[in-house]
Amino acid sequence: QVQLQESGPGLVKPSQTLSLTCTVSGASILSGDYYWIWIRQHPGQGLEWVGYVYNSGSAYYNPSLRSRLTLSVDTSKNQFSLRVTSVTAADTAMYYCARVPIGSGSGRYFDLWGRGTLVTVSS
Amino acid sequence: QSALAQPASVSGSPGQSITISCTGTNSDIGGYNYVSWYQQHPGKAPKLVIYEVSNRPSGVSNRFSGSKSGNAASLTISGLQAEDEADYYCTSYTTSSTYLFGTGTKVTVL
Numbered sequence: 001q002v003q004l005q006e007s008g009p010g011l012v013k014p015s016q017t018l019s020l021t022c023t024v025s026g027a028s029i030l031s032g033d034y035y036w037i038w039i040r041q042h043p044g045q046g047l048e049w050v051g052y053v054y055n056s057g058s059a060y061y062n063p064s065l066r067s068r069l070t071l072s073v074d075t076s077k078n079q080f081s082l083r084v085t086s087v088t089a090a091d092t093a094m095y096y097c098a099r100v101p102i103g104s105g106s107g108r109y110f111d112l113w114g115r116g117t118l119v120t121v122s123s
Numbered sequence: 124q125s126a127l128a129q130p131a132s133v134s135g136s137p138g139q140s141i142t143i144s145c146t147g148t149n150s151d152i153g154g155y156n157y158v159s160w161y162q163q164h165p166g167k168a169p170k171l172v173i174y175e176v177s178n179r180p181s182g183v184s185n186r187f188s189g190s191k192s193g194n195a196a197s198l199t200i201s202g203l204q205a206e207d208e209a210d211y212y213c214t215s216y217t218t219s220s221t222y223l224f225g226t227g228t229k230v231t232v233l
Binding site for chain 1: 155157158159176220225
């Protein structure tokens with residue numbers, strides 16, 4: 001079955017860049033009508049959408065993160081990635097990747113999630 | 124953007140029904156039938172339980188149901204079971220092509 005798996009460093013120093021990758025297994029990232037989303041959850045807090053990216057590379061970002069955020073897709077590796085620059089302690093969170101069906105009439109929900117990866121920003 | 128409003132906690136005894144509300148605006152919940160609900164157990168990733176307001180994914184118990192009226196949506200869990208104890212989040216796609224999550228509701232089975 002299709003699975004998503006986040007990967008990346010668990011510890012990032014303040015002011016540095018956080019880079020995470022989500023690997024899609026069990027199907028081509030190009031199969032079906034989907035886009036790919038990042039969602040984060042600060043410790044003990046609720047969920048926050050970070051941004052989403054189409055297979056074409058077009059991306060939409062949470063306005064609160066837009067100036068520091070870049071999302072991309074690598075179809076040759078069946079992966080999509082997140083990059084956040086100038087991180088602070090406020091970026092410490094569990095980061096989840098997820099899949100969003102976008103077929104005709106599809107309701108923009110997150111039908112498949114990765115297990116998440118915890119990123120801590122600390123010196 | 125403000126988060127969708129949910130009650131912080133809801134509780135019920137086994138077998139009872141509970142309802143979680145989710146209130147937004149006409150730019151999100153009221154704008155589309157794109158409301159979904161997620162269940163999150165401690166230390167686990169969220170799991171989709173309702174999509175497009177009232178649809179259940181394959182494998183989700185029919186004890187979960189959703190509805191919407193105007194700018195508010197709700198999730199009802201009937202025949203409450205111990206395994207339903209978790210955090211629940213609503214989310215809505217918005218007219219700005221963004222997403223809003225709810226503040227989250229902790230469901231306790233007494």
